[in-house]
Amino acid sequence: MPAHPRVAVIGAGPSGLYAAAALATSDVPVDVDVLDRLPAPYGLVRYGVAPDHVKMKSVIRVLRKPFADGSRVRFLGNVRVGEGGVPLDVLREHYHAIVHASGSSVDRGLGIPGEELPGSHGSGAFVSWYCGHPDFVDLDPALDHPGVVVVGAGNVALDVARVLARGHVEMAATDVPDRVLEALRGSGVTDVHVVVRRGPEHVKFTPAELRQIGDLAGVQVLVHDDGVLAAGVPEPEERRQKQNIAMLTQWAADPGEPAPRRIHLHFHRTPVRLLSEGGRVAGMVVERTGGGPEEILDAGLVVRAIGYAGEPIPGLPYDEAAGIVPNEGGRVAPGSYVTGWIKRGPTGVIGTNKGDAVETVAALLDDLHTLPDPLHPEPESVVEVLEAYGIEPVTWTDWERLDAEEVRLGAARGDAERVKVAELAEMLAAARGRSRTPSR
Ligand SMILES: Cc1cc2nc3c(=O)[nH]c(=O)nc-3n(C[C@H](O)[C@H](O)[C@H](O)COP(=O)(O)OP(=O)(O)OC[C@H]3O[C@@H](n4cnc5c(N)ncnc54)[C@H](O)[C@@H]3O)c2cc1C
Ligand SMILES: NC(=O)c1ccc[n+]([C@@H]2O[C@H](COP(=O)([O-])OP(=O)(O)OC[C@H]3O[C@@H](n4cnc5c(N)ncnc54)[C@H](OP(=O)(O)O)[C@@H]3O)[C@@H](O)[C@H]2O)c1
Structure with a gap:
Protein backbone atom coordinates (compact mmCIF):
# COMPACT_ATOMS: atom_id res chain seq x y z
CA MET A 1 0.00 0.00 0.00
CA VAL A 106 -23.11 15.79 -25.82
CA ASP A 107 -26.60 16.37 -27.24
CA ARG A 108 -27.93 13.48 -29.29
CA GLY A 109 -29.45 14.28 -32.68
CA LEU A 110 -32.72 13.18 -34.31
CA GLY A 111 -31.10 12.77 -37.73
CA ILE A 112 -33.89 14.60 -39.55
CA PRO A 113 -33.67 17.37 -42.15
CA GLY A 114 -33.54 20.91 -40.78
CA GLU A 115 -32.08 19.94 -37.42
CA GLU A 116 -29.10 22.24 -37.93
CA LEU A 117 -31.24 25.36 -38.53
CA PRO A 118 -30.88 28.39 -36.25
CA GLY A 119 -33.55 28.01 -33.58
CA SER A 120 -33.03 24.24 -33.23
CA HIS A 121 -31.10 23.18 -30.13
CA GLY A 122 -30.35 20.13 -28.06
CA SER A 123 -31.55 20.24 -24.45
CA GLY A 124 -27.92 20.25 -23.30
CA ALA A 125 -27.39 23.61 -24.98
CA PHE A 126 -30.80 25.08 -24.13
CA VAL A 127 -30.75 24.01 -20.48
CA SER A 128 -27.14 25.19 -20.15
CA TRP A 129 -28.26 28.59 -21.43
CA TYR A 130 -31.02 29.09 -18.87
CA CYS A 131 -28.79 27.65 -16.13
CA GLY A 132 -26.06 30.22 -16.92
CA HIS A 133 -23.33 27.84 -18.18
CA PRO A 134 -20.41 29.98 -19.40
CA ASP A 135 -20.20 28.09 -22.73
CA PHE A 136 -23.78 29.03 -23.66
CA VAL A 137 -24.23 32.67 -22.57
CA ASP A 138 -24.59 33.73 -26.21
CA LEU A 139 -27.10 31.07 -27.31
CA ASP A 140 -29.85 33.69 -27.63
CA PRO A 141 -32.76 31.27 -28.25
CA ALA A 142 -35.68 32.53 -30.32
CA LEU A 143 -38.49 33.24 -27.86
CA ASP A 144 -40.36 35.69 -30.09
CA HIS A 145 -42.60 33.07 -31.77
CA PRO A 146 -45.70 31.80 -29.89
CA GLY A 147 -44.89 28.14 -30.59
CA VAL A 148 -42.08 25.93 -29.27
CA VAL A 149 -41.57 22.20 -29.93
CA VAL A 150 -39.87 20.05 -27.30
CA VAL A 151 -39.11 16.47 -28.42
CA GLY A 152 -38.92 13.69 -25.81
CA ALA A 153 -40.85 12.25 -22.87
CA GLY A 154 -38.27 12.38 -20.11
CA ASN A 155 -37.92 14.73 -17.16
CA VAL A 156 -35.64 17.03 -19.14
CA ALA A 157 -38.44 17.60 -21.69
CA LEU A 158 -40.75 18.52 -18.79
CA ASP A 159 -38.13 20.87 -17.32
CA VAL A 160 -37.78 22.71 -20.63
CA ALA A 161 -41.54 22.91 -21.19
CA ARG A 162 -42.12 24.16 -17.63
CA VAL A 163 -39.41 26.82 -17.71
CA LEU A 164 -40.78 28.15 -21.00
CA ALA A 165 -44.41 28.12 -19.85
CA ARG A 166 -43.83 29.50 -16.35
CA GLY A 167 -44.20 33.27 -16.15
CA HIS A 168 -41.07 35.39 -15.80
CA VAL A 169 -42.36 36.78 -12.49
CA GLU A 170 -41.90 33.35 -10.88
CA MET A 171 -38.56 32.86 -12.61
CA ALA A 172 -37.28 36.08 -10.99
CA ALA A 173 -37.20 34.20 -7.68
CA THR A 174 -34.75 31.66 -9.13
CA ASP A 175 -31.00 31.77 -9.80
CA VAL A 176 -31.26 32.42 -13.56
CA PRO A 177 -28.75 35.04 -14.74
CA ASP A 178 -30.14 38.54 -15.39
CA ARG A 179 -29.75 38.08 -19.14
CA VAL A 180 -31.89 34.92 -19.11
CA LEU A 181 -34.53 36.60 -16.98
CA GLU A 182 -34.67 39.49 -19.46
CA ALA A 183 -35.12 37.05 -22.35
CA LEU A 184 -37.93 35.24 -20.48
CA ARG A 185 -39.54 38.60 -19.65
CA GLY A 186 -39.64 39.44 -23.37
CA SER A 187 -40.84 35.95 -24.36
CA GLY A 188 -43.82 35.66 -26.69
CA VAL A 189 -44.16 31.91 -26.15
CA THR A 190 -47.74 30.78 -25.52
CA ASP A 191 -47.81 27.17 -26.78
CA VAL A 192 -45.23 24.54 -25.90
CA HIS A 193 -45.71 21.30 -27.88
CA VAL A 194 -44.13 18.23 -26.28
CA VAL A 195 -43.73 15.56 -28.98
CA VAL A 196 -43.73 11.99 -27.65
CA ARG A 197 -42.96 9.15 -30.05
CA ARG A 198 -44.68 6.39 -28.05
CA GLY A 199 -47.86 6.12 -25.98
CA PRO A 200 -48.68 7.51 -22.52
CA GLU A 201 -47.80 4.14 -20.93
CA HIS A 202 -44.17 4.52 -22.09
CA VAL A 203 -43.29 8.00 -20.88
CA LYS A 204 -40.18 8.36 -18.72
CA PHE A 205 -41.60 11.29 -16.72
CA THR A 206 -41.69 10.90 -12.96
CA PRO A 207 -45.18 11.58 -11.57
CA ALA A 208 -44.05 14.46 -9.33
CA GLU A 209 -42.57 16.27 -12.33
CA LEU A 210 -45.65 15.56 -14.49
CA ARG A 211 -47.94 16.86 -11.75
CA GLN A 212 -45.96 20.10 -11.65
CA ILE A 213 -46.94 21.10 -15.18
CA GLY A 214 -50.59 20.58 -14.21
CA ASP A 215 -50.11 22.90 -11.23
CA LEU A 216 -48.52 25.81 -13.14
CA ALA A 217 -50.41 29.09 -12.74
CA GLY A 218 -51.70 30.48 -16.06
CA VAL A 219 -51.01 27.26 -17.94
CA GLN A 220 -53.46 24.74 -19.40
CA VAL A 221 -52.27 21.21 -20.20
CA LEU A 222 -53.82 19.72 -23.34
CA VAL A 223 -53.44 16.02 -24.14
CA HIS A 224 -53.48 15.05 -27.83
CA ASP A 225 -53.68 11.25 -27.83
CA ASP A 226 -56.19 10.38 -30.59
CA GLY A 227 -58.54 9.08 -27.89
CA VAL A 228 -56.12 6.38 -26.75
CA LEU A 229 -56.47 7.20 -23.04
CA ALA A 230 -60.28 7.38 -23.16
CA ALA A 231 -60.32 3.93 -24.80
CA GLY A 232 -58.11 2.64 -21.98
CA VAL A 233 -54.42 1.75 -22.25
CA PRO A 234 -53.11 -1.58 -20.89
CA GLU A 235 -52.58 -1.30 -17.12
CA PRO A 236 -48.83 -0.74 -16.60
CA GLU A 237 -47.09 -2.76 -13.87
CA GLU A 238 -44.96 0.03 -12.49
CA ARG A 239 -46.49 2.32 -9.86
CA ARG A 240 -44.85 5.34 -11.50
CA GLN A 241 -46.50 4.59 -14.84
CA LYS A 242 -49.88 3.95 -13.20
CA GLN A 243 -49.73 7.41 -11.61
CA ASN A 244 -48.75 9.00 -14.91
CA ILE A 245 -51.61 7.27 -16.74
CA ALA A 246 -54.13 8.35 -14.10
CA MET A 247 -53.02 11.98 -14.40
CA LEU A 248 -52.94 11.97 -18.20
CA THR A 249 -56.35 10.25 -18.43
CA GLN A 250 -57.85 12.92 -16.20
CA TRP A 251 -56.32 15.76 -18.21
CA ALA A 252 -57.45 14.17 -21.49
CA ALA A 253 -61.02 13.89 -20.17
CA ASP A 254 -61.09 17.37 -18.63
CA PRO A 255 -58.77 19.95 -20.16
CA GLY A 256 -59.83 22.53 -17.56
CA GLU A 257 -60.20 26.25 -18.06
CA PRO A 258 -58.49 28.07 -20.93
CA ALA A 259 -55.34 29.87 -19.81
CA PRO A 260 -52.92 32.39 -21.33
CA ARG A 261 -50.31 29.66 -22.00
CA ARG A 262 -50.59 26.00 -22.95
CA ILE A 263 -48.46 22.86 -22.76
CA HIS A 264 -49.59 20.34 -25.38
CA LEU A 265 -48.64 16.68 -24.96
CA HIS A 266 -48.70 14.98 -28.38
CA PHE A 267 -48.51 11.18 -28.13
CA HIS A 268 -47.53 8.68 -30.84
CA ARG A 269 -45.89 11.41 -32.94
CA THR A 270 -42.53 11.07 -34.68
CA PRO A 271 -40.54 14.12 -35.85
CA VAL A 272 -40.10 14.06 -39.65
CA ARG A 273 -38.41 17.37 -40.57
CA LEU A 274 -38.03 20.96 -39.49
CA LEU A 275 -39.52 23.78 -41.52
CA SER A 276 -37.72 27.04 -42.09
CA GLU A 277 -38.62 30.60 -42.93
CA GLY A 278 -36.12 33.41 -43.36
CA GLY A 279 -33.27 30.99 -42.60
CA ARG A 280 -34.56 29.92 -39.18
CA VAL A 281 -36.89 27.34 -37.68
CA ALA A 282 -40.57 27.94 -38.42
CA GLY A 283 -42.06 24.61 -37.36
CA MET A 284 -41.83 20.85 -37.21
CA VAL A 285 -43.53 18.25 -39.37
CA VAL A 286 -44.53 15.19 -37.36
CA GLU A 287 -46.30 12.01 -38.36
CA ARG A 288 -48.20 9.37 -36.47
CA THR A 289 -45.56 6.88 -35.28
CA GLY A 290 -45.47 3.91 -37.62
CA GLY A 291 -46.73 5.96 -40.55
CA GLY A 292 -49.71 8.22 -40.87
CA PRO A 293 -50.75 11.65 -41.99
CA GLU A 294 -48.27 14.44 -41.45
CA GLU A 295 -49.07 17.41 -39.23
CA ILE A 296 -47.32 20.75 -38.81
CA LEU A 297 -46.54 22.19 -35.40
CA ASP A 298 -45.80 25.93 -35.60
CA ALA A 299 -42.62 26.79 -33.75
CA GLY A 300 -39.81 29.33 -33.77
CA LEU A 301 -37.77 27.18 -31.39
CA VAL A 302 -37.22 23.43 -31.32
CA VAL A 303 -35.52 21.71 -28.38
CA ARG A 304 -34.55 18.02 -28.57
CA ALA A 305 -34.72 16.50 -25.08
CA ILE A 306 -33.89 12.98 -26.26
CA GLY A 307 -30.90 12.18 -24.10
CA TYR A 308 -27.16 12.66 -24.07
CA ALA A 309 -23.91 10.91 -24.92
CA THR A 395 -9.38 26.84 -5.27
CA TRP A 396 -12.26 26.09 -2.89
CA THR A 397 -11.68 29.42 -1.18
CA ASP A 398 -11.89 31.14 -4.58
CA TRP A 399 -15.15 29.31 -5.32
CA GLU A 400 -16.54 30.40 -1.95
CA ARG A 401 -15.86 34.02 -2.99
CA LEU A 402 -17.79 33.52 -6.25
CA ASP A 403 -20.53 31.73 -4.31
CA ALA A 404 -20.84 34.68 -1.89
CA GLU A 405 -21.03 37.10 -4.83
CA GLU A 406 -23.89 35.10 -6.36
CA VAL A 407 -25.75 35.07 -3.04
CA ARG A 408 -25.26 38.85 -2.81
CA LEU A 409 -26.69 39.26 -6.33
CA GLY A 410 -29.68 37.11 -5.34
CA ALA A 411 -30.45 39.36 -2.38
CA ALA A 412 -30.11 42.41 -4.64
CA ARG A 413 -32.65 40.98 -7.13
CA GLY A 414 -35.17 40.24 -4.40
CA ASP A 415 -35.96 36.87 -2.91
CA ALA A 416 -33.66 34.73 -5.08
CA GLU A 417 -31.27 32.47 -3.14
CA ARG A 418 -28.60 33.47 -5.64
CA VAL A 419 -28.19 34.86 -9.14
CA LYS A 420 -25.67 33.02 -11.27
CA VAL A 421 -22.67 34.77 -12.72
CA ALA A 422 -22.50 33.24 -16.19
CA GLU A 423 -19.65 34.88 -18.11
CA LEU A 424 -16.40 32.99 -17.57
CA ALA A 425 -14.32 36.18 -17.16
CA GLU A 426 -16.78 37.49 -14.57
CA MET A 427 -16.79 34.15 -12.73
CA LEU A 428 -13.00 34.18 -12.54
CA ALA A 429 -12.90 37.83 -11.47
CA ALA A 430 -15.40 37.19 -8.67
CA ALA A 431 -13.56 34.01 -7.62
CA ARG A 432 -10.26 35.85 -7.38
CA GLY A 433 -11.75 38.84 -5.61
CA ARG A 434 -11.13 41.23 -8.49
CA SER A 435 -13.76 43.78 -9.44
CA ARG A 436 -16.41 42.45 -11.82
CA THR A 437 -16.60 43.69 -15.35
CA PRO A 438 -20.07 45.08 -16.01
CA SER A 439 -22.71 42.42 -16.79
CA ARG A 440 -24.12 42.34 -20.31
C1 LIG B 1 -31.17 18.87 -17.67
C2 LIG B 1 -31.02 17.91 -16.51
C3 LIG B 1 -31.76 18.13 -15.36
C4 LIG B 1 -31.63 17.23 -14.29
N1 LIG B 1 -32.39 17.46 -13.18
C5 LIG B 1 -32.32 16.59 -12.16
C6 LIG B 1 -33.13 16.80 -11.00
O1 LIG B 1 -33.90 17.77 -10.90
N2 LIG B 1 -33.01 15.90 -9.99
C7 LIG B 1 -32.17 14.82 -10.06
O2 LIG B 1 -32.09 14.04 -9.10
N3 LIG B 1 -31.40 14.59 -11.16
C8 LIG B 1 -31.46 15.46 -12.19
N4 LIG B 1 -30.71 15.23 -13.31
C9 LIG B 1 -29.78 14.08 -13.32
C10 LIG B 1 -28.45 14.41 -12.59
O3 LIG B 1 -28.09 15.74 -12.88
C11 LIG B 1 -27.34 13.43 -13.00
O4 LIG B 1 -27.70 12.15 -12.49
C12 LIG B 1 -25.96 13.78 -12.45
O5 LIG B 1 -25.65 15.15 -12.58
C13 LIG B 1 -24.85 12.96 -13.16
O6 LIG B 1 -23.66 13.23 -12.48
P1 LIG B 1 -22.20 13.14 -13.13
O7 LIG B 1 -21.27 13.55 -12.03
O8 LIG B 1 -21.99 11.82 -13.75
O9 LIG B 1 -22.16 14.22 -14.33
P2 LIG B 1 -22.24 15.81 -14.35
O10 LIG B 1 -23.19 16.32 -13.34
O11 LIG B 1 -22.45 16.17 -15.76
O12 LIG B 1 -20.75 16.30 -13.92
C14 LIG B 1 -19.65 16.19 -14.79
C15 LIG B 1 -18.62 17.25 -14.42
O13 LIG B 1 -17.41 16.98 -15.17
C16 LIG B 1 -16.86 18.20 -15.63
N5 LIG B 1 -16.03 17.89 -16.81
C17 LIG B 1 -16.44 17.37 -17.98
N6 LIG B 1 -15.40 17.21 -18.81
C18 LIG B 1 -14.30 17.63 -18.15
C19 LIG B 1 -12.92 17.71 -18.48
N7 LIG B 1 -12.46 17.32 -19.68
N8 LIG B 1 -12.05 18.18 -17.56
C20 LIG B 1 -12.49 18.59 -16.35
N9 LIG B 1 -13.79 18.53 -15.98
C21 LIG B 1 -14.68 18.06 -16.86
C22 LIG B 1 -18.08 19.05 -15.96
O14 LIG B 1 -17.77 20.45 -15.98
C23 LIG B 1 -19.03 18.67 -14.80
O15 LIG B 1 -18.87 19.54 -13.70
C24 LIG B 1 -30.79 16.11 -14.38
C25 LIG B 1 -30.05 15.89 -15.56
C26 LIG B 1 -30.16 16.79 -16.61
C27 LIG B 1 -29.39 16.56 -17.87
N1 LIG C 1 -36.58 16.19 -11.64
C1 LIG C 1 -35.82 15.15 -11.86
O1 LIG C 1 -35.73 14.26 -11.04
C2 LIG C 1 -35.05 15.07 -13.15
C3 LIG C 1 -35.05 16.15 -14.03
C4 LIG C 1 -34.35 16.01 -15.24
C5 LIG C 1 -33.67 14.82 -15.51
N2 LIG C 1 -33.68 13.82 -14.62
C6 LIG C 1 -33.05 12.53 -14.93
O2 LIG C 1 -31.98 12.67 -15.83
C7 LIG C 1 -31.97 11.56 -16.73
C8 LIG C 1 -31.94 12.06 -18.17
O3 LIG C 1 -33.22 12.60 -18.52
P1 LIG C 1 -33.68 12.74 -20.05
O4 LIG C 1 -35.02 13.35 -20.06
O5 LIG C 1 -32.55 13.35 -20.79
O6 LIG C 1 -33.66 11.25 -20.57
P2 LIG C 1 -34.74 10.04 -20.56
O7 LIG C 1 -35.49 9.96 -19.29
O8 LIG C 1 -33.96 8.86 -20.99
O9 LIG C 1 -35.79 10.46 -21.70
C9 LIG C 1 -35.42 10.56 -23.05
C10 LIG C 1 -36.68 10.65 -23.89
O10 LIG C 1 -36.29 10.91 -25.25
C11 LIG C 1 -37.04 10.05 -26.10
N3 LIG C 1 -36.29 9.84 -27.33
C12 LIG C 1 -35.06 9.29 -27.47
N4 LIG C 1 -34.70 9.27 -28.77
C13 LIG C 1 -35.73 9.81 -29.46
C14 LIG C 1 -35.97 10.06 -30.83
N5 LIG C 1 -35.05 9.77 -31.76
N6 LIG C 1 -37.14 10.63 -31.19
C15 LIG C 1 -38.07 10.96 -30.26
N7 LIG C 1 -37.91 10.74 -28.95
C16 LIG C 1 -36.75 10.18 -28.55
C17 LIG C 1 -37.21 8.77 -25.30
O11 LIG C 1 -38.29 8.05 -25.82
P3 LIG C 1 -38.35 6.43 -25.78
O12 LIG C 1 -38.73 6.06 -24.39
O13 LIG C 1 -39.36 6.10 -26.80
O14 LIG C 1 -36.95 5.94 -26.14
C18 LIG C 1 -37.49 9.36 -23.91
O15 LIG C 1 -38.85 9.70 -23.80
C19 LIG C 1 -33.17 10.71 -16.41
O16 LIG C 1 -32.82 9.62 -15.59
C20 LIG C 1 -34.06 11.68 -15.67
O17 LIG C 1 -34.97 11.05 -14.79
C21 LIG C 1 -34.36 13.91 -13.45
Missing part, protein backbone atom coordinates in the same frame (compact mmCIF):
# COMPACT_ATOMS: atom_id res chain seq x y z
CA PRO A 2 1.49 3.42 -0.91
CA ALA A 3 2.34 5.55 2.14
CA HIS A 4 0.56 8.60 0.72
CA PRO A 5 -1.91 7.52 -1.94
CA ARG A 6 -2.91 10.35 -4.27
CA VAL A 7 -6.07 10.26 -6.38
CA ALA A 8 -7.42 12.72 -8.95
CA VAL A 9 -11.17 12.91 -9.60
CA ILE A 10 -11.94 14.56 -12.93
CA GLY A 11 -15.36 16.22 -12.73
CA ALA A 12 -16.95 17.95 -9.75
CA GLY A 13 -20.51 16.84 -10.52
CA PRO A 14 -22.48 14.57 -8.18
CA SER A 15 -20.60 11.40 -9.12
CA GLY A 16 -17.16 13.00 -8.70
CA LEU A 17 -18.10 14.56 -5.38
CA TYR A 18 -19.67 11.34 -4.06
CA ALA A 19 -16.43 9.57 -5.08
CA ALA A 20 -14.35 12.21 -3.27
CA ALA A 21 -16.52 11.75 -0.18
CA ALA A 22 -16.13 7.96 -0.31
CA LEU A 23 -12.35 8.33 -0.60
CA ALA A 24 -12.17 10.94 2.16
CA THR A 25 -14.12 8.77 4.58
CA SER A 26 -12.31 5.49 3.78
CA ASP A 27 -9.88 3.90 6.24
CA VAL A 28 -7.00 4.71 3.90
CA PRO A 29 -5.53 8.24 4.24
CA VAL A 30 -5.95 9.28 0.59
CA ASP A 31 -5.15 12.77 -0.73
CA VAL A 32 -7.74 13.72 -3.33
CA ASP A 33 -7.74 16.46 -5.96
CA VAL A 34 -11.10 17.18 -7.61
CA LEU A 35 -10.54 18.86 -10.97
CA ASP A 36 -13.26 20.53 -13.02
CA ARG A 37 -13.05 22.47 -16.23
CA LEU A 38 -15.35 25.13 -14.77
CA PRO A 39 -14.57 27.52 -11.90
CA ALA A 40 -17.70 26.27 -10.10
CA PRO A 41 -18.39 22.79 -8.70
CA TYR A 42 -21.57 20.63 -8.79
CA GLY A 43 -21.87 19.75 -12.52
CA LEU A 44 -25.48 19.27 -13.58
CA VAL A 45 -26.79 20.20 -10.13
CA ARG A 46 -25.71 23.72 -11.04
CA TYR A 47 -26.05 23.50 -14.85
CA GLY A 48 -28.89 20.99 -15.39
CA VAL A 49 -31.33 20.89 -12.46
CA ALA A 50 -34.05 23.38 -13.41
CA PRO A 51 -33.75 26.80 -11.74
CA ASP A 52 -37.30 26.52 -10.32
CA HIS A 53 -36.35 23.23 -8.58
CA VAL A 54 -34.83 25.19 -5.74
CA LYS A 55 -35.24 22.44 -3.11
CA MET A 56 -33.42 19.92 -5.30
CA LYS A 57 -30.37 22.19 -5.33
CA SER A 58 -30.05 21.95 -1.54
CA VAL A 59 -28.20 18.65 -2.19
CA ILE A 60 -25.10 20.83 -2.57
CA ARG A 61 -24.95 20.91 1.24
CA VAL A 62 -24.11 17.21 1.07
CA LEU A 63 -21.95 17.41 -2.04
CA ARG A 64 -19.62 20.07 -0.63
CA LYS A 65 -18.78 18.05 2.51
CA PRO A 66 -15.46 16.66 1.17
CA PHE A 67 -14.08 20.21 1.12
CA ALA A 68 -14.69 20.87 4.82
CA ASP A 69 -11.79 22.55 6.65
CA GLY A 70 -8.88 20.24 7.38
CA SER A 71 -9.90 17.60 4.85
CA ARG A 72 -7.47 15.92 2.45
CA VAL A 73 -9.61 16.92 -0.55
CA ARG A 74 -8.64 19.90 -2.76
CA PHE A 75 -10.72 21.60 -5.44
CA LEU A 76 -8.88 22.58 -8.60
CA GLY A 77 -11.48 24.38 -10.72
CA ASN A 78 -10.93 25.98 -14.12
CA VAL A 79 -8.83 22.94 -15.07
CA ARG A 80 -9.81 21.19 -18.29
CA VAL A 81 -8.31 17.74 -18.69
CA GLY A 82 -7.66 16.64 -22.28
CA GLU A 83 -7.95 18.68 -25.46
CA GLY A 84 -7.34 22.38 -24.81
CA GLY A 85 -6.21 21.70 -21.27
CA VAL A 86 -3.76 19.52 -19.39
CA PRO A 87 -3.20 16.16 -21.13
CA LEU A 88 -4.30 13.08 -19.22
CA ASP A 89 -0.87 11.49 -19.60
CA VAL A 90 0.74 14.46 -17.89
CA LEU A 91 -1.74 14.30 -15.04
CA ARG A 92 -1.13 10.56 -14.57
CA GLU A 93 2.45 11.33 -13.53
CA HIS A 94 1.09 12.94 -10.35
CA TYR A 95 -1.39 10.37 -9.03
CA HIS A 96 -1.66 6.72 -8.12
CA ALA A 97 -5.14 6.60 -9.62
CA ILE A 98 -7.58 8.71 -11.62
CA VAL A 99 -11.37 8.61 -11.36
CA HIS A 100 -13.11 9.99 -14.43
CA ALA A 101 -16.45 11.61 -13.57
CA SER A 102 -16.89 13.85 -16.59
CA GLY A 103 -20.55 13.04 -17.29
CA SER A 104 -22.34 12.97 -20.67
CA SER A 105 -22.69 16.43 -22.10
CA GLY A 310 -20.52 11.04 -23.29
CA GLU A 311 -17.33 12.27 -24.89
CA PRO A 312 -14.49 9.83 -25.54
CA ILE A 313 -11.54 10.31 -23.20
CA PRO A 314 -8.25 10.11 -25.14
CA GLY A 315 -6.27 7.13 -23.87
CA LEU A 316 -9.34 5.24 -22.58
CA PRO A 317 -11.57 2.81 -24.49
CA TYR A 318 -14.97 4.12 -25.58
CA ASP A 319 -18.25 2.43 -26.46
CA GLU A 320 -19.78 4.66 -29.15
CA ALA A 321 -23.19 2.99 -29.11
CA ALA A 322 -23.67 3.28 -25.34
CA GLY A 323 -21.79 6.59 -25.08
CA ILE A 324 -19.77 5.33 -22.10
CA VAL A 325 -16.27 4.19 -21.15
CA PRO A 326 -16.56 0.37 -20.85
CA ASN A 327 -15.78 -0.72 -17.29
CA GLU A 328 -16.32 -3.44 -14.73
CA GLY A 329 -17.87 -2.00 -11.60
CA GLY A 330 -16.08 1.30 -12.36
CA ARG A 331 -12.65 -0.24 -13.13
CA VAL A 332 -11.38 0.53 -16.63
CA ALA A 333 -7.84 -0.66 -15.91
CA PRO A 334 -5.75 -0.64 -12.72
CA GLY A 335 -5.24 3.05 -11.93
CA SER A 336 -8.13 4.23 -14.22
CA TYR A 337 -11.73 4.34 -13.00
CA VAL A 338 -15.06 5.85 -14.03
CA THR A 339 -18.16 6.91 -12.14
CA GLY A 340 -21.51 8.56 -12.90
CA TRP A 341 -22.95 9.09 -16.36
CA ILE A 342 -19.66 8.38 -18.17
CA LYS A 343 -19.69 4.97 -16.41
CA ARG A 344 -23.30 3.87 -16.87
CA GLY A 345 -24.93 6.26 -19.39
CA PRO A 346 -27.09 9.36 -19.10
CA THR A 347 -29.85 8.15 -16.80
CA GLY A 348 -30.52 8.31 -13.11
CA VAL A 349 -31.17 11.01 -10.56
CA ILE A 350 -28.54 12.70 -8.40
CA GLY A 351 -28.78 10.09 -5.64
CA THR A 352 -28.17 7.24 -8.10
CA ASN A 353 -24.60 8.48 -8.39
CA LYS A 354 -23.86 7.82 -4.72
CA GLY A 355 -23.96 4.02 -4.78
CA ASP A 356 -22.30 4.15 -8.19
CA ALA A 357 -19.37 6.17 -6.80
CA VAL A 358 -19.06 3.93 -3.73
CA GLU A 359 -18.74 0.89 -6.04
CA THR A 360 -16.02 2.60 -8.09
CA VAL A 361 -14.07 3.71 -5.01
CA ALA A 362 -14.23 0.16 -3.61
CA ALA A 363 -12.59 -1.12 -6.83
CA LEU A 364 -9.93 1.58 -6.59
CA LEU A 365 -9.14 0.85 -2.94
CA ASP A 366 -8.90 -2.87 -3.75
CA ASP A 367 -6.26 -2.10 -6.40
CA LEU A 368 -4.31 0.48 -4.41
CA HIS A 369 -1.60 -1.89 -3.12
CA THR A 370 -0.79 -2.89 -6.71
CA LEU A 371 -0.48 0.65 -8.11
CA PRO A 372 3.00 2.09 -8.70
CA ASP A 373 4.05 5.37 -7.10
CA PRO A 374 3.67 8.33 -9.45
CA LEU A 375 6.68 10.06 -10.95
CA HIS A 376 5.84 13.31 -9.12
CA PRO A 377 4.14 12.51 -5.82
CA GLU A 378 4.31 15.99 -4.22
CA PRO A 379 0.92 17.77 -4.08
CA GLU A 380 2.44 21.07 -5.24
CA SER A 381 3.89 19.52 -8.40
CA VAL A 382 0.39 19.36 -9.92
CA VAL A 383 -0.18 23.08 -9.45
CA GLU A 384 3.23 23.76 -11.03
CA VAL A 385 2.46 21.62 -14.06
CA LEU A 386 -0.93 23.29 -14.49
CA GLU A 387 0.79 26.66 -14.44
CA ALA A 388 3.14 25.39 -17.14
CA TYR A 389 0.01 24.78 -19.25
CA GLY A 390 -1.16 28.33 -18.55
CA ILE A 391 -3.87 27.16 -16.13
CA GLU A 392 -4.49 29.04 -12.90
CA PRO A 393 -6.70 26.75 -10.82
CA VAL A 394 -9.68 28.06 -8.87
